[in-house]
Amino acid sequence: xxxxxxxxxxxxxxxxxxxxxxxxxxxxxxxxxxxxxxxxxxxxxxxxxxxxxxxxxxxxxxxxxxxxxxxxxxxxxxxxxxxxxxxxxxxxxxxxxxxxxxxxxxxxxxxxxxxxxxxxxxxxxxxxxxxxxxxxxxxxxxxxxxxxxxxxxxxxxxxxxxxxxxxxxxxxxxxxxxxxxxxxxxxxxxxxxxxxxxxxxxxxxxxxxxxxxxxxxxxxxxxxxxxxxxxxxxxxxxxxxxxxxxxxxxxxxxxxxxxxxxxxxxxxxxxxxxxxxxxxxxxxxxxxxxxxxxxxxxxxxxxxxxxxxxxxxxxxxxxxxxxxxxxxx
Amino acid sequence: xxxxxxxxxxxxxxxxxxxxxxxxxxxxxxxxxxxxxxxxxxxxxxxxxxxxxxxxxxxxxxxxxxxxxxxxxxxxxxxxxxxxxxxxxxxxxxxxxxxxxxxxxxxxxxxxxxxxxxxxxxxxxxxxxxxxxxxxxxxxxxxxxxxxxxxxxxxxxxxxxxxxxxxxxxxxxxxxxxxxxxxxxxxxxxxxxxxxxxxxxxxxxxxxxxxxxxxxxxxxxxxxxxxxxxxxxxxxxxxxxxxxxxxxxxxxxxxxxxxxxxxxxxxxxxxxxxxxxxxxxxxxxxxxxxxxxxxxxxxxxxxxxxxxxxxx
Amino acid sequence: xxxxxxxxxxxxxxxxxxxxxxxxxxxxxxxxxxxxxxxxxxxxxxxxxxxxxxxxxxxxxxxxxxxxxxxxxxxxxxxxxxxxxxxxxxxxxxxxxxxxxxxxxxxxxxxxxxxxxxxxxxxxxxxxxxxxxxxxxxxxxxxxxxxxxxxxxxxxxxxxxxxxxxxxxxxxxxxxxxxxxxxxxxxxxxxxxxxxxxxxxxxxxxxxxxxxxxxxxxxxxxxxxxxxxxxxxxxxxxxxxxxxxxxxxxxxxxxxxxxxxxxxxxxxxxxxxxxxxxxxxxxxxxxxxxxxxxxxxxxxx
Numbered sequence: 001x002x003x004x005x006x007x008x009x010x011x012x013x014x015x016x017x018x019x020x021x022x023x024x025x026x027x028x029x030x031x032x033x034x035x036x037x038x039x040x041x042x043x044x045x046x047x048x049x050x051x052x053x054x055x056x057x058x059x060x061x062x063x064x065x066x067x068x069x070x071x072x073x074x075x076x077x078x079x080x081x082x083x084x085x086x087x088x089x090x091x092x093x094x095x096x097x098x099x100x101x102x103x104x105x106x107x108x109x110x111x112x113x114x115x116x117x118x119x120x121x122x123x124x125x126x127x128x129x130x131x132x133x134x135x136x137x138x139x140x141x142x143x144x145x146x147x148x149x150x151x152x153x154x155x156x157x158x159x160x161x162x163x164x165x166x167x168x169x170x171x172x173x174x175x176x177x178x179x180x181x182x183x184x185x186x187x188x189x190x191x192x193x194x195x196x197x198x199x200x201x202x203x204x205x206x207x208x209x210x211x212x213x214x215x216x217x218x219x220x221x222x223x224x225x226x227x228x229x230x231x232x233x234x235x236x237x238x239x240x241x242x243x244x245x246x247x248x249x250x251x252x253x254x255x256x257x258x259x260x261x262x263x264x265x266x267x268x269x270x271x272x273x274x275x276x277x278x279x280x281x282x283x284x285x286x287x288x289x290x291x292x293x294x295x296x297x298x299x300x301x302x303x304x305x306x307x308x309x310x311x312x313x314x315x316x317x318x319x320x321x322x323x324x325x326x327x328x329x
Numbered sequence: 330x331x332x333x334x335x336x337x338x339x340x341x342x343x344x345x346x347x348x349x350x351x352x353x354x355x356x357x358x359x360x361x362x363x364x365x366x367x368x369x370x371x372x373x374x375x376x377x378x379x380x381x382x383x384x385x386x387x388x389x390x391x392x393x394x395x396x397x398x399x400x401x402x403x404x405x406x407x408x409x410x411x412x413x414x415x416x417x418x419x420x421x422x423x424x425x426x427x428x429x430x431x432x433x434x435x436x437x438x439x440x441x442x443x444x445x446x447x448x449x450x451x452x453x454x455x456x457x458x459x460x461x462x463x464x465x466x467x468x469x470x471x472x473x474x475x476x477x478x479x480x481x482x483x484x485x486x487x488x489x490x491x492x493x494x495x496x497x498x499x500x501x502x503x504x505x506x507x508x509x510x511x512x513x514x515x516x517x518x519x520x521x522x523x524x525x526x527x528x529x530x531x532x533x534x535x536x537x538x539x540x541x542x543x544x545x546x547x548x549x550x551x552x553x554x555x556x557x558x559x560x561x562x563x564x565x566x567x568x569x570x571x572x573x574x575x576x577x578x579x580x581x582x583x584x585x586x587x588x589x590x591x592x593x594x595x596x597x598x599x600x601x602x603x604x605x606x607x608x609x610x611x612x613x614x615x616x617x618x619x620x621x622x623x624x625x626x627x628x629x630x631x632x633x634x635x636x637x638x639x640x641x
Numbered sequence: 642x643x644x645x646x647x648x649x650x651x652x653x654x655x656x657x658x659x660x661x662x663x664x665x666x667x668x669x670x671x672x673x674x675x676x677x678x679x680x681x682x683x684x685x686x687x688x689x690x691x692x693x694x695x696x697x698x699x700x701x702x703x704x705x706x707x708x709x710x711x712x713x714x715x716x717x718x719x720x721x722x723x724x725x726x727x728x729x730x731x732x733x734x735x736x737x738x739x740x741x742x743x744x745x746x747x748x749x750x751x752x753x754x755x756x757x758x759x760x761x762x763x764x765x766x767x768x769x770x771x772x773x774x775x776x777x778x779x780x781x782x783x784x785x786x787x788x789x790x791x792x793x794x795x796x797x798x799x800x801x802x803x804x805x806x807x808x809x810x811x812x813x814x815x816x817x818x819x820x821x822x823x824x825x826x827x828x829x830x831x832x833x834x835x836x837x838x839x840x841x842x843x844x845x846x847x848x849x850x851x852x853x854x855x856x857x858x859x860x861x862x863x864x865x866x867x868x869x870x871x872x873x874x875x876x877x878x879x880x881x882x883x884x885x886x887x888x889x890x891x892x893x894x895x896x897x898x899x900x901x902x903x904x905x906x907x908x909x910x911x912x913x914x915x916x917x918x919x920x921x922x923x924x925x926x927x928x929x930x931x932x933x934x935x936x937x938x939x940x941x942x
Contacts, residue, residue: 017676057539081545089542096540102533104552106559106630115551116541168541298645323646344785351791358798471922473874475881476915479901487905574789577882582901593882596797604797608790616785 003070004208005031005054005176010067010077012046012053019280023049023062025232028306031176036202036209038219038240040255041229044276047212050229051178053077054210055094056084071175090120093169097181099162103153109164110149113137116171136167139204141197159190163197170205177202179211183218195221216259220244225312228252231277231287234306238313248315251288286318294319294327334624341616348612349401349605353394356601406606411598417606421588427497428580428587432572434507439514439568444558446515447522451557452549454527462519469516474571475578478509482582495584506583513571521564526557562626566619573611670859673935680931683924690921694740703731705738706889714907723913726899730889736913739891743918746806746892747872751865753811758818759861765819766826767849777823780816788813789875796879801887806879810872818864825860829853859936866929870922877918893918 012024024046031037039047052058054069056076069076071091079087088094093116096102104112113133117124124132130149137145140163153161162182169177179198183191199222202209211222219226219240226243228236228251236249247253254272274291277283283290289299298318307320318324372380388396400407406417450462485505486494493502529535530553538548576589584590588607595603674680698705703721709729717724723732765776795809829835835852843851873893879885880894881901888895893914900911 055540057536085542085544087542088540094540096533096537098533102537104534104538104556106556107552115538115543119542119547165537168537295649296646297649300649301645318646321646327646327648340781340785344782347782348786352794355794355798467923467926468919471870471926472919473877473881473897473922475878475901476897476911476919479897479904479911480915483904483908570787570789573787574878577789578878581882596793596882596884604794608794611787611790612785615787619785 003030004033004035004072005210006068006070007050007054008068008070010050010053010069011065012049012058013063013065014049014059015061015063016280021279022232022282023279024053025279025282026067027229027232027234028067029227029234029237031208031210034202034206034208036211036222036224038223038226039210039212039229040214040216040219040226042214042276044279045229046232046279047229048180051094051180051210051212055088055092055178056081057088057094086120089116089169089174090172091174092176092178093172093174094178094180095162095165095169095182098185099158099165100185102165103161105153108150108152109137109156110134112164113168113171116168120172132171133167136171137164139170139201140164140167141193142167158186159193162186162190162194166194166197166201170201170207173205174207176208176210179209181212181214184213184215191218192221198222216255228255231282232279233287233316235288235317236313236315238309238315239311242310242313246310246313248309248313248320249288249317250292250294250319252315254291286316296324296327298324330627333627337620337623341620344616345609345613349398349609350394352605352608353397356605357390357393401609406609407602409603410600411595411603417602420591420603421606421610424586424588424591426587427503427585428576428589431503431506431510431580431585431587432569432576434503435510435514435572435575436568438507438511439518440561442511442515443518444522444561446519448526448549448554448557450519450523451526451530452553454530459523462523466516466520466523469512469519472512474509474513474575475582477512478506478579478582481505481509495582497584497586502583502585506579506585509579509582510572510575513575514568517564517568517571518561522557522561525560526553529553529557532556559626559630562622562629565622566615569618570615573615667936670932670935674931677931677934679927680935683927683931686920687924687928690740690917690924691744694737694744697737698734698741701731701734703734705730705735705891707731714903714910716907716909724907724909726910727903732896732910732913735891735896736893736917739893739896739914740917740921742803742886742890743873743876743893744921746803746810746876747869749807750810750814750872751868753807754814754818754868755861755865757811758815759822759857761815762819762822762824763826763857766823766830767853773823780819783816784820786813789878792875792879793884796884801885803886803890806876806885810875814868814872818861818868821860821864822857825857826853829856863929863933863936866925866932870925870929873918873921873925 007030008028009026010024010028011022011026014021014023027046027050029037039050041047049058049062053062053064054076056079058064064077067077071087076084076087103109110130110133113136114129117129117132121129121132134145134149137148142148142160142163148156153164156164166182177198182198183194186194195218198209198211201207209222211218213219223240226236226238226240227234228243228249230251236243236247236252238246238248243252244256247256251272257270258272260269272291277287277290283300285298285300285302286292286304289295292299296318298321302318304316304318304320306314306316308314309320319327397407404418406421409415409417409420412420446458446462446465450459453459482494482505485491492505496502535548535552538552539545543551573589576587577593578589579585580587580589581593588610591603592607592611595601595607707730709725712721712725712729713727715721715725715729721731721733723736726732726735761776765773791813792809795812796805799805799808829852835848838848838852876885876892877894877897880892881898883898886892886895896914897911897918900908900914904911
């Protein structure tokens, strides 16, 4: 398998009124063909900013200050806005969290799908585009595509709208589909349907998926590999099995422990005490040191290195250091 | 939708009734008489009686009220006191043309400049043109229209002699008053569309549009502008009110034979049948505009169109 | 290096440390307002204008109604900073006297608007039900009436003077405030924190005082910032078309009207009061915008 996407040492800063936020602090990961990578983390961990920088859709005050984003060897970080336009929607497309707001309320659904085709499939005729749009609408599991084509977004339910958003994203058979919390705003029952749909479609159109979520249930359901993000850094990257059964980083352990289980009935919910670090002034040591149950002196002083646990399983934690062996339990 | 319009029409009638009644009784309280006091007192009782009879003033107040209401329903606003023998409706009718021309031109100027300024300002947020637009917006609502009109008249017409000072002779006479009136409309539209569009540009569907690979220009024209222009319809009501009040001063300054100057003249002459007529005319016009605007808005914006449809 | 690999104790309270100081909405709003340079400049300009209006007539050698036919229509000079008018009256004093009257009218009218509007809106929203329905129908009728027309009619039947204008402005002006306050309270009433307070058994009067009023103040203040300039405008407008204040009393509108009559030959008579009124309007407008950005939680990002 070849590397489809490779992100190396990516650093992103956001200028705000109060100072510079180190939103992403040197993250590296890759994505293979037809693979699903989940990026997990709490709000403010930098996961959304990371994928937006892949799309070149950082807010105006955000900037990639270091690192490369290689799509099949070509560095997107160096692309001009015009070059990025031909990538967006065609090679990489993205769907957003809230289907209620991510469709233009005053434009019929069909037009919003056709719009992508117009942009990237110049050789198609109008009739072909409409046909393709109808095909996409039924592909994402919406019945009666002809009638839906002429409807406005508010005439559809949330789940339906997210299906339309997916149809828009898949219109040009993208190599990579980035989904930023695609199910968070939906009902639980609808969430499962959308995840199933994404899995089916991935097989059908052979795309790779990066899915951002804070829901480990979603991860277990859909992902091949998982990257856990905390304080602007990737703290653990592993195959989904390893992450759940061979958890290395205390933060990941904390996340897993906080999932309520049926057997816990009656007991208190487990939470990770504390709040994430202020990325305006990131701590000089491990970002999780202040909340970790196993903090050592070294954690406060030096940032942990990226360490290999087994196979492709990597984590950034001083506990994995030889010298901390005695303290691991 | 039909139910909604019916409800609105009932309110329209109620509001008009309140206005007519209020105006009628306020006018009856008016100190002084529309007739020249000296000449009226010199008349014999017989003559006074004839005059009062002629204007329907010798009956009891409730009777006058009922009669007036009845006449209004037939489009009869009584007889003007200043323009002897002329019906108020005729006097007003003869004055609509100039006022309508100036008002219409002012709205068009205001919309054109306001839209252009507002859109560019939001698109180039925090740039020079954005600050310029903000200044225009603040000045446009802050400089009283009569001051603007007076200054325009002084510089453009008197000092530089580019356009006529006043008097209603040809189309060129309507330019300055229209421009003077349009300032507040320009400001209101520019400000409104700027705010609206800044908000729209923050919406998720704008990011979606960018994520589709559309160029910034296409994102702007297809998604941002359309969604921000629709709500501009809603401020047409306040704009019309501004124009109405503005026209009172501006028409006077430029000596335009419109309804605004007629109104001011009638106030000065205590010609209360005309005052009542114009009050009712203005109110009806305003209420009507607001109603049309609301209906138009619900027709243009698909979100509201359906919400209203479902409600009905 | 090995000594670094020892477990350290992390203080629980440190974990819950919150980086930002806890500010009330108003402290935060004030901080925001201070950052808005234009708004601060406007605030100071308004204070300066207010002080001039109060003090300039007091410390001047001339009175606003003192006529002197030897010095009519003088252009601005050291003795008469803004020049003189058709009766040789000092325009510096008359302008600030006019400003004083215009500001007085505006503040009183805004205050009355505010009181009537807030009470009406609050009563309507808090009682709700049929009372609210009736009160709202009434408002819906009033909203349809162009205010200025009613003001003009009222001006005609009442004797000319400051209080007539104040009354005429207040009778028509409160409707907007009432609507805003009602909408705000209705919105707040259904918000989680108020529902939570209710669930916790907080008394109704406590909810009104501790939750509803503090959260409505922003809307009221902002609206007042827009009511004041509109009252100043209306007063000037009425005087300009000749049904407002009467001579020798000077309001800004009267002065502008006088100036307009002789604009062709003596533009200075119009210019100074016009500049003052524009300054007042501009500053209130900028300050109002600044306050809205600073206080309105919906605008907060």
